[in-house]
Amino acid sequence: MLRALDRLEEILIATLIAVATLIIFVAVAHRYTLGIFADVVSLARSNDIPWLMAASRSAYFGLRSVNLVWAQELCIILFVWMAKFGAAYGVRTGIHVGIDVLINKMSPTRRKAFILFGLMAGALFTGIIGTLGANFVWHMAHTDAISPDLELPMWVVYLAIPLGSYLMCFRFLQVAATYARTGELPHHDHGHVDGVDEDAAASAIAMSPLTPKDA
Template sequence: MSKILDHLEEWIITFLMGAATAVIFLAVLHRHGAGYPIPYVQDWLIALNFSWAQELCIYMFVWMCKFGAAYGVRTGIHVGVDVLVNRLPTDWRQKAVLVALIGGIVFTGIIGTLGLTFVWENGMHYAVFHALGLATGDLPEGPTTPDLGWPTWVVYSAVPLGSFLMCFRFLQVMRGFLRTGELPQHDHAHVEGLTADEPSFDSSVLATVKGGAK
C-alpha cells in the first residue's frame, strides 16, 4: 500500500495520458475514416458519436495538471526562485525553507477545502444523499457537462483531490527536511529502472560519436 501511495501520481498521470492518447487517436481515425465513401463502413462510422472526445481529453489533461503538481512537490521539480534563500546563512535558510513549506501546506489546504466545498454544493451533496437513500429535499442535482453529460462535480473533484494530495506531499517534504535538512532534488540525468552499470542514452551516444570520430 505504501508503495502505491509513494507513486500514486505516476499511476494516475500514466493512466490519464495513455487514455487521452487513445481517445484522440480513435477520434482522428473516426474523423478521417468517415470521409471515405466506403459502402456500409462510412454509414457505420458516421453513426458513431465521437463529439465527446475533445471534452473528455480536456478534463483528463486538467486532472493530469493537478496531480502533476503534487508529483512536482514530492520530487522537487516545482519551479522556484531560490537564489536568495541559498545565499542565506544556514539557520536563516532553514527558517526560510520552513516558512515556504508551511505556506505551501496552508495554501493547498485552503484551496482543497474551498474546492471540496464547491464540489459538495455543486451536486455532490445530492449524489451522496441519493446514493445513501436519504431525502434530498430541495438539494440541487447540479449541472452536467455539455457533451458527456457527466455531473460537473465529478470533473471539478480534481481540485480538492489534487490540492489535498499536494498538501500531503508538502507535509512529507517538511517532515523529511526537519529530519535530514534536505529537500527532494530531481536528477534530470536519472532514468527510472536504469542501473548504475548500464550506460544512459547520452553516454552511449557520446561513446558512439567518439568511436566514429577515431
C-alpha cells in the same frame, strides 16, 4: 502506507495520460479517415468508378455513425485530473520550477527557515484551495448540473480540485517534515531516465564509434 500512496499516485497519473492519449489518437484518426473517404467518393464520382464510390460511401456513413463528440470533453476532464494529481507528484519528487538563487546565498540557518516557510505557505495555500473546492463540490452535488456531452454529474468532474489540492497539501507537509528532520529536499535529475542503467549507458556512449576519441 506512504509507499502504497506513492504507487497509487503514479499509477493514476500514468493511466490518465494513457487514456487521454488513446482517446485523442482515436478521435483524430476518426476525423481524418472520414475526410479520406469523402475525398475517395468525390474522386470515384469524377472518374465514373461506381463500385469504388459505393464502397467508399458505405464506409464513410458507417464510420460517421460512430459518435465521438464526447472525446474532447473527456480529454479535458482527464487532463484536469492529471494536472491536479501531477502537481502533488511534482512536490513529492521536486520537479517544480523554483528560483533559489538568493536562498542559496543565505546562511544555512536562515536558508532552512526560508525553505520551511515556503513549504508551509504552500501547504496553507493548497489546504485553503482544497477546503474551498470541497465546499464547492458539496453544493454542486445538491444540484442537477451535468456535463454537456458525457452528461456526468459536475460534482464528479470538480472533485479533482479538493482531492488534488489536499494531496498536494499533504505532500508539502511531508517534504517539510523530511527537510526539518534531515535537511534534504527532493531533487529531480532531469538527465535521469527511469529503467536505464546510467553506468552502462555511459560505457555504451564511450565505446560508440560516433564518440570522438582522444588522440
